[in-house]
Amino acid sequence: MKSGFFLRALRNGLFAFCLAGAVVPPHAQAEQQDRLVIFDDDGFALAQWMVLKAPHVKVLGFATVSGDFWQKEATAYALRGVEIANRPDVPVVAGATYPLLNTEKRTERWESLYGKLVWKGAWMKQWVEKTNQPLPPYHAANSVPDLPWGNPKTKAAPETAVSFMLRMVHQYPGQVSIIECGPMTNLALAQKLDPEFASLAKELVYMGGSLNPQQKLNTPAAAQFAREFGNSPRREFNIRFDPEAASIVMHAPWKKIVMVPADPSTETEMSEAFVKDITQSDTPVARIMRKSANNFPLWDEIAAAVWLDPSLIRTSTDVYVDVNTAFDAQYGDILSWSEGYQPRLDEQKEHVVLRVDVPRMKALIKDLIARP
Template sequence: MRTLFLGLMALLAAAVPAQAQQARRLVVIDDEGFGLSHAMLLDAPDVEVLGITTVTGNVWANRATAMALKGVERMGRTVPVVQGATYPLVNSEALTERWEALYGKLIWKGAFMRQWVEPTQQSTPDYHRPDDPVDLPDGNPTTRPSPEIAANFLLRMVHEHPGQVTIIAMGPLTNLALAQRLDPAFAGLAKELVYMGGSLNPRQVLGSVSATQFAREFIHSPRREFNARFDPEAASIVSRSPWRHITVIPTDPSTATELTPALIARLRAVAPPALAAWIGALEPGFPMWDEIAVGVWLDPSIVTARDTAFVDYDTQFGPNYGDMLSWPAGYQPGIGEQRAELIRTIDPARLEALMRRLLARPAGRQASGGL
């Protein structure tokens, strides 16, 4: 009897870690670099980051991969970093220049960017070719990316963990579109998709020079947003894929946020030494696009207004190329558009509080318990 009892106790003890592991939220981050949003997810106590897939957007994919590897190293983590698509499905630098000649200048062009159209507080980004050697200002990573292709990694993760993987995409959706075209079961095997992209009707909320600059572009082009505009065809494919649930964080809530010098100082003050210097070197003046997306997923209570609609993106090469399209139920064209939850506004104070709690956690450690 005693032997049976001890055997049962051993089985129960072995089952506890398995249950705890099963309770963790599995996520793949798809993005074009490394930022505060990545640090939030890597330090969230109930989240297991299965990997980071990179894509060309703000920078070329090879540079984004180096940035992600460096960020993971800085946090003392061992998370696979998998390089993804170098080019959009159809769009290109030459096509973007032709579009601007016909329809007007874009404010931000990411990897295609050579200079700002008008003077700004933000620094002019360095221009690179897609195959230029990468030399990061804060030092190059010592680790190497996974030899896998991002689309294949995404497929492998959802097949290994069916119905459990959240994909949080904060750059152009090229990798996800490729995965869906390779395997039509891809979207349906994921638990959900959360992505930062698209635009409905953003309005200026803050009064700083930087906030005014980033809100002004929506006065004449309320439906245009960089991630979708960089690869409209991918955005459309992903929007019409059979996800179980889609949460869209458009630019609308971002106009109420800004990474100010004061906020950087507050975040740096609570961060461990491994992150504090990096946070202190972040360039201020930008809205907190990606941090909102991660914050909404980690703590839905930061959302103050949401809506639902059927969503797609304009893929016609005209003045509205890449613009978000949306319809209430019953008015959609019916060619595959999926119902999505749209985040309209958030509470910036609650977002900051969440960021401070997460960044205050020792880097590289994910303890159990709540946020």
């Protein structure tokens, strides 16, 4: 990807493909009042269904990337999620399989120098300590295990996530929001292929990074997740999996960036009581969600919720943000500066969500799940 010739050839080929008649989703003639969005993630769950079921929202597509799962497994989850919601009109587009530079072997080398990571996503083989959280089966990038929701019958769209996102922001300049809840590999590739990418989008809302989260809930699960920030408050998995991609994205000229770090998630938990309350309706999504009490924080759901309703934000701050890409003890950690203190190397100002109105967010989720 460092070859200028290769980038030009790939970009020219990409736009030739677009001009050659790539399939435009049936909803291309979107109503003006509908908010247009692309959701990019390393899996598929409640957050995607929230956006998919929200009124006056047109989901242009779901893009996938490796992170918690390998891209092929994430794609399978997205396809099955769209099927459960009975939304065959929404395309699923497969994205990057590997980070730009980071690898499993580099991560193991880093751990030998600086200590064990709490979570490594697709590279995770075992927990360092006893935990109640399940461990995804470790497997190769091209292997897709059977899904707990059942395997999808549909296929991903015949287009890459990068070409799809570039095509959409050119087709709807200034109108497309991008919600990123996984590593930023696809976004970085899109920005490098087309320097206009970020400036053509309406905004970027991403779940990732960490400033200084504090444990708020007195539950065993909350204490276990506190391991992720207790000694390393600036580290978070989505950014740590592909730090170079995140840094590229954070230097791109977006009109608006909303960062949802780990900080507000410590007041939330996908507990049995929470799941029981939000799934009282009898919709396909509610029926699936009844089996989803994993006691995880609502990371991605917060990002989806504040995009749908920014008034849910209770506390926030504006800072300039970047990522440490040096292969040292803080590799992948968030860097941030107040106005005037940034290095002025094209860092972008981001609106950082620190706390949300959890009861109102819960009510929003419950309402969306109940929608037909």
